Amino acid sequence: MLRLRCLWLSSSSLHFNQQFLPSPILSSSSSASFRSKMEAVSYSTRSSSSSKKLLFRQLFEKESSTYTYLLADASHPDKPALVRILLSDHQMKLNYVYSTLVDPVDKTVDRDLSLVKDLGLKLIYALNTHVHADHVTGSGLIKTKLPGVKSIISKASKASADILVESGDKIQFGDLYLEVRATPGHTVGCVTYVSGDGSDQPQPRLAFTGDAVLIRGCGRTDFQIFTLPEDTFIYPAHDYKGFTVSTVGEEMLYNPRLTKDEETFKNIMENLKLSNPKMIDVAVPANMVCGLQDLDSKAA
Numbered sequence: 689m690l691r692l693r694c695l696w697l698s699s700s701s702l703h704f705n706q707q708f709l710p711s712p713i714l715s716s717s718s719s720a721s722f723r724s725k726m727e728a729v730s731y732s733t734r735s736s737s738s739s740k741k742l743l744f745r746q747l748f749e750k751e752s753s754t755y756t757y758l759l760a761d762a763s764h765p766d767k768p769a770l771v772r773i774l775l776s777d778h779q780m781k782l783n784y785v786y787s788t789l790v791d792p793v794d795k796t797v798d799r800d801l802s803l804v805k806d807l808g809l810k811l812i813y814a815l816n817t818h819v820h821a822d823h824v825t826g827s828g829l830i831k832t833k834l835p836g837v838k839s840i841i842s843k844a845s846k847a848s849a850d851i852l853v854e855s856g857d858k859i860q861f862g863d864l865y866l867e868v869r870a871t872p873g874h875t876v877g878c879v880t881y882v883s884g885d886g887s888d889q890p891q892p893r894l895a896f897t898g899d900a901v902l903i904r905g906c907g908r909t910d911f912q913i914f915t916l917p918e919d920t921f922i923y924p925a926h927d928y929k930g931f932t933v934s935t936v937g938e939e940m941l942y943n944p945r946l947t948k949d950e951e952t953f954k955n956i957m958e959n960l961k962l963s964n965p966k967m968i969d970v971a972v973p974a975n976m977v978c979g980l981q982d983l984d985s986k987a988a
């Protein structure tokens with residue numbers, strides 16, 4: 689099995705849209721070689737006693753302007769990270785390894801899996817923030833290529849997937865985890881995946897908002913995301929203007945929709961005059977089965 693150490697050597701040769709975390713906080717014990725190769729893609733907590741590092745990549749699919757995120761616990765270069773999913777009502781512990789993708793797109797699955805392979809990761813989860821209407825999730829295709837991967841979507845979405853999550857559930861990978869926060873509005877089952885809240889988790893936190901809050905915009909939203917600390921990074925599912933990241937504080941100040949009173953907000957949202965996403969008739973049925981539509985017959 690490839691060790692995570694491999695990713696430090698291979699990261700400089702990648703040509704994907706590679707998003708660097710803003711102002712990464714590196715632990716004082718980081719070695720010079722670690723800094724030179726990993727600064728852009730890893731993340732350390734503020735805790736001086738902790739060496740927890742989030743490997744993070746932001747990937748882009750240009751036809752639907754969708755972001756996919758790759759996350760892994762990079763603090764275990766020498767041993768597989770234990771991955772567990774802790775569900776709020778019943779707790780189960782699964783010994784899986786390594787990394788998770790948030791909002792994969794079918795068209796870019798090969799690129800994403802090749803990155804996972806290059807980085808020496810084992811992919812275990814394909815997370816979906818919601819049933820998308822503008823593209824087909826990559827979850828199904830990923831499962832045909834890597835049968836061990838579990839697809840995840842919210843129970844409230846009424847879609848089918850291997851694991852249905854609810855608000856408060858924790859999805860653990862290594863010593864890091866994402867918590868599930870219900871953020872309905874754009875769709876009834878929209879959830880935001882928020883990185884863990886604790887001194888042993890990456891700080892500031894990261895929120896993968898799907899279409900609930902976009903940078904300086906939103907799909908359809910409630911305001912649950914704005915209860916997070918202002919320095920929480922916002923990583924949406926789309927961007928139509930070239931932005932890559934924001935923070936809760938920035939969006940509270942500058943989001944042209946979410947800074948308005950309720951009446952004005954409603955008025956803006958009712959008058960967006962957006963035409964239906966081009967892919968809606970294909971994407972919604974396929975995403976209701978997490979991308980497993982007629983893939984079995986294709987594989988046969």
Ligand SMILES: N[C@@H](CCC(=O)N[C@@H](CSS)C(=O)NCC(=O)O)C(=O)O
Pocket residue numbers: 752820821822874899905906907908926928960962963964965966967
């Ligand atoms: N033109 C695109 C779809 C654009 C669109 O409707 N985006 C949605 C999120 S994907 S369903 C949205 O909520 N946008 C908010 C906005 O302010 O643009 C296509 O045809 O696929």
